[in-house]
Amino acid sequence: MTNTGRVKGWDPGGGRGGATSRWAARLFVLVWLVYLAYPLSRVFSGGERISVVVQLSGAALFVAVYLWVVLFERPYWRGTDPRRVINHRVAVGTLSAVALSLSLLYGGVWAGLFVYASVAAGISLPSREARPVIAMLTVAVAVCCLASGMSWTGVGQFVLLVGGIGFGQVLWSRLFSTVRELEAAREEIARLAVAEERLRFARDLHDLLGHSLSLITVKSEVARKVADRDPRRATAEMREVEEIARRALGEVREAVSGYRRPALEAEIAGAAQMLEASGxxxxxxxxxxxxxxxxxxxxxxxxxxxxxxxxxxxxxxxxxxxxxxxxxxxxxxxxxxxxxxxxxxxxxxxxxxxxxxxxxxxxxxxxxxxxxxxxxxxxxxxxxxxxxxxxxxxxx
CATH class of the missing domain: 3.30.565.10 (Histidine kinase-like ATPase, C-terminal domain)
Structure with a gap:
């Protein structure tokens, strides 16, 4: 079976057919980073130099870790080594810590970082870990927004963004994981089907050739024994050997084609002939x-x-x-x-x-x-x- 049912250009399992989708995902992630332009513009609008340095350093660290998680690490649904899961936990913790620190120190202008941290958690962590992390990020963004004096409307918007996008990413990851499992199951079924067909053919070939070769052996032995004293009978036996060999060749060809349907009466007659020839x-x-x-x-x-x-x-x-x-x-x-x-x-x-x-x-x-x-x-x-x-x- 050569076609496993993969969709061209979309391969959550990470195969060769998914190169286009991976580059599209990278472009998609980079486009959303444009929203960091707003807090960065506020950094340069005023403030002490130390404040500018701290905010730029925090933003640079955040972007570097975020890009590492979503672009260069294997998403959890594609199968991740347990050691990498630990690295992902550290990365998500770093993103959360930077978002929390910048939001508490410099106001709700940095609250959007919680959205990116939520996405990273949904992509890189197992579902059972990602859900509580996203819930805590949702609570954290609400606290930071309230501490910065943001209106309840703004707080509600950030809560919905962090929670909705994060949990949506978890569901999306589960979908990709399920697709990966279904593809693996399909490949296993195809492998088992091939193995079953090979076993069936091996049984058929054993039965076909075992019977025919045994009859050829018996007939050849009879012809050898009577060749000196009864050449006519020996010739007749060898003609039957030739006929049996031709019939066996036809049966093997039919078995290869999958169309062999033995006839019971003919099989019994051939068996009786074989037994009689063997004495x-x-x-x-x-x-x-x-x-x-x-x-x-x-x-x-x-x-x-x-x-x-x-x-x-x-x-x-x-x-x-x-x-x-x-x-x-x-x-x-x-x-x-x-x-x-x-x-x-x-x-x-x-x-x-x-x-x-x-x-x-x-x-x-x-x-x-x-x-x-x-x-x-x-x-x-x-x-x-x-x-x-x-x-x-x-x-x-």
Whole structure:
């Protein structure tokens, strides 16, 4: 999946597509600094030199820290190292202290600094910390404005500006944080979908090639054994090997394209042919009625894997394939009279893959030894609920 749904030119997560938005944000911040022209103009309008130096120094420190926070530090919603959060707390504390000092010493003309401090708190601090800080800044600006003799109307305006813009910035930060989390979740879902598809294809390829290559091996061994005494039969066996190889190649191509739909009758016939060629007699029990398509497709994989294991591992002389229904449950069972489970066989990836495939469709797989000897593989699927369940798929 190449497209993760990012909006061009807007990337709160900080990716390459967000360069334009970051520069726009910087320009936006710089434009609002124009409001500092008013208190600065009052500084130069009169006053003692020491007062001018103190106010200019305080304003320079304030602007430097503010620009560092909003332009060059990572906003909290983009993910911030805990050590940087400490730096942000110090920066917001510095901004608040400068705003409070200048406002108390030189009047309400500097009360606008509380607005910038509120914005910095909303951007750089976690929401649970930013809210009380903004509330304290709101109280502080009200106290400073009243101490400077400002009218109640002016006090109310500054309180609304500091509180409204600050809490609005907190909400905006939460929005960006949520968008970032949704993008991360989307990317994780895409990664899991790719992993699930790879697992499905690996299971299909294992089942396809395991069956076909086993049959090719059996046919080739028969041709080699009878080549000297019965060349005609050996030639016929090798023709079948060629046909099986061509069919396997077509099945692999279909599996790659995602359109493979095995036919149950053809699968059973191929399994019987494979067993007979291996010297194992085969009997088949089929249901009288038809089975759901999803059940038939899944049973094909069960028969393919189970019969392949019978030929490879069991040493059996007889095998029985049964397909049918019991109430609302459809089943397929492959049993043999061989030696049963040998060491290391139960952990094979084939039966594990079958179990996962059946569990995804609400079914079960049973594999066990039979007394006095032999092995049984039985798969069960519900007749009606035979479609993949999303919860089981995601759980895997």
């Amino acid at each position: 194992i007699s085969c009997s088949v029990d089929l249901p009288e009625g038809d089975l759901p398509e999803a059940v038939r497709e899944t049973f094909c994989w069960v028969i393919r894997e189970a019969v392949t294991n019978v030929i490879r591992h069991s040493g059996a002389r007889r095998c029985r394939i049964s397909v049918g229904c019991e109430g609302e449950v459809c089943f397929v069972e492959v049993r043999d009279d061989g030696r049963g489970v040998v060491e290391g066989f139960a952990a094979g990836s084939g039966l594990v893959g079958l179990s996962e495939r059946l569990r995804a469709r609400g079914g079960t797989l049973l594999a066990s030894n039979l007394p006095p000897g032999g092995f049984r593989v039985r798969a069960e699927l519900p007749w009606r609920d035979s479609v993949p369940r999303a919860a089981d798929t995601l759980r895997r």
